[in-house]
Amino acid sequence: MSKNTWYxxxxxxxxNNIRYYQQMILLSTDPYQRMFYEGLLSNEMRRFYYKQWHINCMNNPSNREGENTHVNQREFTLEELAQYDGAGGRPAxxxxxxxxYDVSLDATWxxxxxxxxxxxxxxSGAFMGCHGGRTEILRNLPQVGVLKLNEMSINCPIRNLKTITARKIMDLALEKIKNASVKKVNLIWLExxxxxxxxxxxxxAENxxxxxxxxxxxxLKYNNSLMAAEGESAFQQFLDTLETEFILVVEGAVATKDEGLYTIxxxxxxxxxxxxxxVKIAGERAKYVVTVGTCASYGGPSAARPNPSQSVSVxxxxxxxVIRVPGCPSHPDWAIGTIANLIAFGKPExxxxxxxxxxxxxxxxDQCTRRSxxxxxxxxxxxxxxECMFKLGCRGPVTRTDCPVRQWNGYVNWPIEDNTPCIGCAQERFPDGMGPFVRY
Ligand code: SF4
Structure with a gap:
């Protein structure tokens, strides 16, 4: 079978998928179900356009940007491209x-x-996200070559960008902290x-x-589980910290029934x-408020129907x-990485x-090992x-986390690799809107 027939x-x-999801959206009576299929539809549309563009490139390389000034120029693998990082006087x-493109002489680079x-x-992914794909912005930059097509096909630019950026930001933040070029901050972690x-x-957490x-x-000025102080002196520490610069982390939803008496x-x-x-007192004064876990971020299981404590998210x-770091639970890297970023660089994107x-x-x-x-x-x-667990109820298509590449428990495994469908635990409206977790 030729490559074109295959594509x-x-x-x-x-x-076919697009048509199926469109039908399901029309047939959905439950708003959560409709949202689920809308998420799938938008992913599939993106995939469709990407594939179309890719086929175009295969058939006519000059179509990559509608220009052909790069024809006969050097072909780069991603590894070769990585050598032109602009550091230490190298070209960028x-x-x-x-x-x-060569951005070495561009003032913004x-x-x-x-x-x-x-x-x-x-x-490519970042360019699409930040500049909406307006390639006219790139016109004045010298073109020095093209990416090898097989590199492009096996490496999703969006996925690579996210993974590499997350790792790089974590490393840079930790390096800054290690060199003592930033000072420790006070932290209140409320449960x-x-x-x-x-x-x-x-x-x-491991890394x-x-x-x-x-x-x-x-x-760490205040946390029910980890602090040594107890009783009034513990709470006094909480009150004293309010007069300083601090980060507030909250886990758990907030019970509001009877003036919050359900959680003392x-x-x-x-x-x-x-x-x-x-949460109200500290939230008003904190430099940053971070919600760790799905309950604090969206309500989660604590605010699930029938929600007798009338719990709400932070x-x-x-x-x-509020910076949301959802997950049930949240991965330790997501929590520590966000705090590291706040300390070293301020608010993350x-x-x-x-x-x-x-x-x-x-x-x-998008990153699942069963995607094929x-x-x-x-x-x-x-x-x-x-095989793919979509028909068993997997919520991977609508759940945004990097579990497949980060993995859990010391980076050894993650639910789908362990034969458990994703239950969408880091997503808004979990668990009410994500059930049934397994469907036969
Ligand atoms: S197992 Fe879930 S996340 Fe993986 S490809 Fe299938 S539907 Fe997507």
Whole structure:
């Protein structure tokens, strides 16, 4: 079968999916179900356009940008491109949509960096995200070559960008902290209405571990589970920290029924202190508010139907920007990475829901090791099968985290690799909107 026939078959397969999702959107009576299929549809549309563009490139390389000034120029592999990172006086090259541009003399690319991007990479995804694909911006840049087509086909530029950027930002932040060029900050970690699963998950951190977090990065002023102080003196520490510059981390939703009496976190001078009160007071004064876990970020299991404690998420309670680090629990790297970024560089780049793009920029489905089964329409019929678990209810297509590349428990495995469909635990409306978790 020729390459073109193969790609056309793929296009018609994607087309079938698109038609199926469109029908399901029309038939959906439940808003969550409709959202689920809308998410799938938008992913599939993106895939369709990407494939079409790729076929165009295969048939006519000069179509990569509608120009042909790069024909006969050098072909770069991603490895070769990485050598032109603009550091140490080296030239700075970047690839966009298959064309390699020299940005060494561009004023906005000093030292091979451009905002939080780095030269020496395929930045097609970032270019699309930041400049909406307006290639006229690139016209004045010298074109020095093209990316090899096979490099482009096996490396999704968006996925690479997210993975490399997350790793690089973490490394840079930790290096800055290690060189003592930034100072430790005070941290209040409140446990509101939840299972304390996020602080337990944090204790599993490995790179860096929780000792490093406490020794080098933050001064933990208040946390129910980890602090040595207890009783009134513990809460006094909380109150004293309010007068300093601090980061507030909240895990757990906030119970609001009966003025928050369903979650008491302290007794101070004879009065009960509710989590709701504590989150409000500290939230107003904190330099940054970070919600770790899905309960604090979106309500999660604590606010699931019938929600007897009338729990709400932290963003619903506070009239202030909140950085969401969801997950049930949140991966320790997501929590520590976000804190490291805040200390070293300030607020990380966030998506529309306030999640750091470096961890939540792409769906599980886009990076899943079973994706090729999905594309060929080969589905698991029971748990334990090695194929795509979409028809068993996998929520990977609508869940944005980097679980497939980061992995869990010391970076050894993740749910789908362990034959468990993704249940969408890091996503808004989990768990009510994500069930049934397994469907036969
Ligand atoms: S197992 Fe889930 S995430 Fe993986 S390809 Fe299938 S539907 Fe997508």
């Amino acid at each position: 056309n078959k793929e296009l018609s397969f994607i087309n 090259y970047v690839a966009v949509n298959g064309i390699v 000093g030292g091979g960096t451009h905002f939080s991007l780095y030269a020496g990479r395929d930045l 509101a209405t939840g299972c304390a699963g996020n602080i337990i998950s944090l204790l599993n 860096p571990d929780v000792i490093y977090l406490l020794d080098q990065m933050v001064t 976190i302290a007794r101070y001078q004879g009065e009960l202190v509710t989590a709701m009160e504590a 963003p619903q309670l506070l009239n202030k920007e 966030l998506d529309a829901q306030g999640r750091p793009i470096m961890f939540y920029g792409i769906t599980i489905h 089964y999905f594309e060929k329409g080969i589905f698991a019929t029971k748990l334990g099968d090695r």
